[in-house]
Amino acid sequence: MANGAGSVLTLIAWYVLASLITLGVYAKDKRAAQAGQWRTPESTLHLLSLAGGWPGALVALRFLRHKTKKQAFQWVLGLTVFANMGALLWLLTGFDSV
16 A cells, blocks of 8 residues: 555545444344344444444444354454554555565
8 A cells, every 4th residue: 555645544544434333233233132123134234344434333332232242253353453563654654565
């Protein structure tokens, strides 16, 4: 990836958008859980986190207190954060030199 300011701004915009979408989906799932309605599959929540929405997922866990008792879910979420950060580092350091 080019190290231009435009590329960095694009990445920041992507993370903000993905996080807002992810937070919204978590909030919808929390309301559905409380109402006994159809739930968002956990795989969808993890995919959103992996796609860059992990900051929104962490906000949802903290402030919505959603999925806080499911240790397996939190473990997989941690893996998605780790994988996403690795990919981000790869992008920012210039993957074309590999």
